Amino acid sequence: MIRRFALGLAALVIGAGLAMADEGHEHAHDHNAKNGGIVEHTSHHHLELVAKGSTLELYVRHEDGEEEDTSGAKASATVLADGKTEQVTLTPAGGNILKGAGSFNAGKGTTIVVSLTMPDHEPEQVRFKLD
Numbered sequence: 001m002i003r004r005f006a007l008g009l010a011a012l013v014i015g016a017g018l019a020m021a022d023e024g025h026e027h028a029h030d031h032n033a034k035n036g037g038i039v040e041h042t043s044h045h046h047l048e049l050v051a052k053g054s055t056l057e058l059y060v061r062h063e064d065g066e067e068e069d070t071s072g073a074k075a076s077a078t079v080l081a082d083g084k085t086e087q088v089t090l091t092p093a094g095g096n097i098l099k100g101a102g103s104f105n106a107g108k109g110t111t112i113v114v115s116l117t118m119p120d121h122e123p124e125q126v127r128f129k130l131d
Contacts (some may be wrong), residue, residue, distance in 0.1 A: 035059055042124040047114065049128045051106035058098040058114060059091055066098035072119040076100075081110040090114070106130060 006063040033039050037050035037059070045068065056077055062068045075090035081104040090098035104110070110130040117123045 001096060011033075017128070031086070038128050038130070040126045040128060042116075042126055044121055045118070045124065047116065047126055049114065050095045051110065051112060051128070051130060053106060054104055055101045056088060056090060056099065056106070056112065057093075060098070060116070060118070061094045068118065070096055070098050070118075073098060073116060074112060075116045078113045079106070079110065080112070081105060081107065 009033055020106070032050050035047040035048055035050050035057070036117075037057070039046055039048045041047070041063075044063055046061040046065065048058040048061070050059070058077075059070045060070050060073070060074060070092045073092060075098045077088045077100060079086045079088055079102060082097075084104070086102045086104050088100040088102045090100040093099040095101065098116075106112070108130055112128045113125065114128065115123060115125050
């Protein structure tokens with residue numbers, strides 16, 4: 001009985017230590033917007049969306065915070081603005097940037113759902129809400 005209790009306690013301590021170590025990793029790099037946009041996270045990337053007027057810029061960073069080359073990326077955005085839905089293709093624009101434009105006017109209350117496929121990664125999807 002004491003041995004079972006000791007093993008359970010050891011497992012609890014190890015699990016708590018791993019959880020704390022993972023939490024430390026989660027905050028080991030900067031999660032702030034570097035380009036004046038909104039940052040959301042996927043399992044592999046930190047995505048920053050800058051939406052102004054009828055243009056979208058998506059900045060892609062790896063989970064470690066480093067810029068990720070988007071030259072082989074495929075992305076699109078579904079923009080819900082002013083009661084209308086519009087599909088926008090985002091194309092590589094050099095470095096870690098994807099850009100696109102449409103006939104929408106990105107403003108308060110606009111919702112933008114980005115679908116991103118990076119080379120050697122599963123497709124990812126993230127939702128941005130403009131305040």
